[in-house]
Amino acid sequence: MESRLLRTDRPVGIIGYGAYIPRYRLPAAEVARIWTGGEGETPVTEKAVAGPDEDVVTISIEAARNALARAPHVDPALIRAVWVGSESHPYAVKPTSTILAEAIGATPYVQAGDWEFACKAGTEALQAAIGFVGSGMGRYALAVGADTAQGRPGDALEYTAASGGAAYIVGPAEEALAVVEGSLSYVTDTPDFWRRAYQRYPSHGGRFTGEPAYFKHITEAARALMEALGTSSADYDYAVFHQPNVKFPQTVARQLGFKPEQIGAGLLADRIGNTYAGSALVGLTAVLDQARPGQRILLVSFGSGAGSDALSLRTTEALLERQGRAPTTGDYVARRTVIDYGLYVRFRGKLLV
């Protein structure tokens, strides 16, 4: 049988990584206060909210600068691809990636493009970057997943739709802080969540949300990858799953045989919400902040529509020296200013005057 693995011609890895999470937090209790009289459980404690001068461009720029700070030997002019995955690109037509490439000094001899696949647009860009470097088209590529996610006022998603992102510089394995052991993608046409052109807010297909979408795609992708690599859940020190809330990643981890201690480091949804295209990728930055050399990490994203990318990584000795070269994900999570629903409405442009 032809392998389901996505193979590269040469070994590749992550050279630098960086996260960015905005300063503002909207407590879920605030959303409940406005819409449910404060009754009922909330899916997270609070979520990160972009300030009025932030968007996917500015989030991507800071995450990418942190990734470059952790790859001090990489001349930005040698990055041959800059790819940003998001469902909140500030422009419908005009790439986020060209602004990012200019801001980090990667222009003009660079491939640039924006990726779209709901919450897995970021890992889609990462997969493509792995292929781009793995084929030898360029020595380095930058992949970003970032969002300032839209939640309709009063909708269940308003508790969790958050802002944040992460950036990864992909390059040759011999320079990597984490080597890619293998990856694959699992995709079907599933109508669980969408946003039509010119619509401000997404819609979701109720009963498609959990079992046939999130759980099906993540478990299939994870199992197929581990089978192809001959690994099992016990072989991983850490696992990171897309985290639209706290319960889903906890449940899918259990289904796949992972223990709570394997997912704790990368599970940030309770404190920052769901950063959509940034979600699993920000979880991975938190894991890389504390991992030691020689450890194995499983990363599985999920994007509505629907699909999952699964990647198996193994950290190297180079990780230790690079962890402290930029603010950690924990630094950003700890930097928080709580806002109320009124200020949230203003910051996110939900008040039309």
Next chain:
Amino acid sequence: MSLPSKNWRLRNQRYRLVGEICEKCGTPIFPPRDVCPECEAPAQTPYVFSGRGEVYSYSTVYHPPAGFEKYAPYTVALVRLEEGPMVTAQLTDVAPEEVHIGMPVEMVTRQLQEEGEEGVIAYGYKFRPRMG
């Protein structure tokens, strides 16, 4: 000059603080002006500033000019860069009452201005309280 033209022309200095350095006397120059303000020698060698500095003085804007309503109230500061030059810029991620003279700050690239719902978004440097 229109917003798109101005921002395009200034994108290197606005996005990533690219100034110049005087090859003759070593003075870092920002914004770039092609002539050293210290020794008057031609200075056209690009120099990327670290983005670190401190607040020299500041004032808070409660009645913003057109195009800046979304960000008000905001604080505008004179920031002394650690390499020497003084720049005027908005502060961000900080409440007006938290700002003080001498506050260590660092450059971030943020939205500066929007040309309404249909126009371009201008990005450029602002400064925020230094992290870590």
